[in-house]
Amino acid sequence: EDKVVQSPLSLVVHEGDTVTLNCSYEVTNFRSLLWYKQEKKAPTFLFMLTSSGIEKKSGRLSSILDKKELFSILNITATQTGDSAVYLCALRMEYGNKLVFGAGTILRVKS
Amino acid sequence: ETGVTQSPTHLIKTRGQQVTLRCSSQSGHNTVSWYQQALGQGPQFIFQYYREEENGRGNFPPRFSGLQFPNYSSELNVNALELDDSALYLCASSSRLAGGHEQFFGPGTRLTVL
Numbered sequence: 001e002d003k004v005v006q007s008p009l010s011l012v013v014h015e016g017d018t019v020t021l022n023c024s025y026e027v028t029n030f031r032s033l034l035w036y037k038q039e040k041k042a043p044t045f046l047f048m049l050t051s052s053g054i055e056k057k058s059g060r061l062s063s064i065l066d067k068k069e070l071f072s073i074l075n076i077t078a079t080q081t082g083d084s085a086v087y088l089c090a091l092r093m094e095y096g097n098k099l100v101f102g103a104g105t106i107l108r109v110k111s
Numbered sequence: 112e113t114g115v116t117q118s119p120t121h122l123i124k125t126r127g128q129q130v131t132l133r134c135s136s137q138s139g140h141n142t143v144s145w146y147q148q149a150l151g152q153g154p155q156f157i158f159q160y161y162r163e164e165e166n167g168r169g170n171f172p173p174r175f176s177g178l179q180f181p182n183y184s185s186e187l188n189v190n191a192l193e194l195d196d197s198a199l200y201l202c203a204s205s206s207r208l209a210g211g212h213e214q215f216f217g218p219g220t221r222l223t224v225l
Contacts, residue, residue: 004153034213041199041219042115043154048213088153097142097205098167099214101153 003027006089006102014110017079021105023089024071030091033065033072034099038086046074046087079109115204115217123223124192132187132220134202141206142166143185144214145177148199160185189222197224 003026013019023033032050036043047056052067060079065072076083086106090099116135124130136143142161146154156169160179174190183204189196199221203214 006153036216041221042201042216045213045215090153095167097144097159097214098156098169099144099146099154099203100156101146103151103153 004089004091004100004102006087006105008105009103010106010108012108012110013079015079015081017109018075018077019079019107021074021076021087021089021107022071023073023102025091026070027091027093027100028067028070029094030100031094032092034090034092035063035072035074036088036090038088038104039084043088076107079107081109081111083107084109115202115215117200117202117217117220119220120218121221121223123225125225126192126194128192128224129188129190130192130222132189132200132202132222134185134187134204134217136183136185136202136204137215139206140204140215141183142204143179143183144203144205145185145187146201146203147171147196148201148219149195150198154201157187192224194224197222 007022035046047063049065055064060077063074086104088104090101144159145157148154158168163179176188179185199219201219202217205214
């Protein structure tokens with residue numbers, strides 16, 4: 001069974017802190033790894049990673065994929081209360097457009 | 112550009128009943144996927160529709176069925192509801208022409224089964 005594991009399950013930080021969220025997986029036949037932010041209901045797209053070692057960056061968020069060690073990380077620097085959300089990691093599988101999600105990391109940023 | 116919309120936003124049903132959830136895909140998107148997200152879990156893939164045909168299915172029983180219409184909108188039907196069907200049901204649309212990598216999610220329908 002395809003498996004995506006995210007860690008930590010939850011964390012609480014103060015504004016201005018830097019956080020690193022982890023996503024490890026056990027499959028190799030996937031097309032891309034995606035990160036989503038889910039605040040209330042609809043997950044919103046953050047990054048798509050297909051190549052190992054190439055960092056994607058958007059403002060204070062960045063992400064990288066390591067296909068050899070089978071993991072990805074999402075970094076958020078200078079956290080703000082608006083970063084409080086569930087962060088989901090997903091694999092887009094080789095065939096079709098199916099996404100396999102991890103359980104998510106709950107991030108709470110305190111002011 | 113119109114985003115993905117879903118209806119209703121929430122509903123309550125009792126065990127054994129049937130429910131139909133609806134999704135309108137983002138403008139220009141021809142593929143719709145449905146996901147079930149139980150509390151505290153990540154979304155689980157139910158199935159995907161492309162050109163009005165099912166194009167991949169997750170590990171869900173046949174009482175979960177769907178449709179896609181010529182305008183690419185979609186329905187998810189669940190028969191013989193069980194308590195464990197209580198969840199947030201998410202619809203996501205994408206475009207095969209654009210490579211389909213990015214799936215845009217709707218706000219979801221919160222289903223409670225009593």
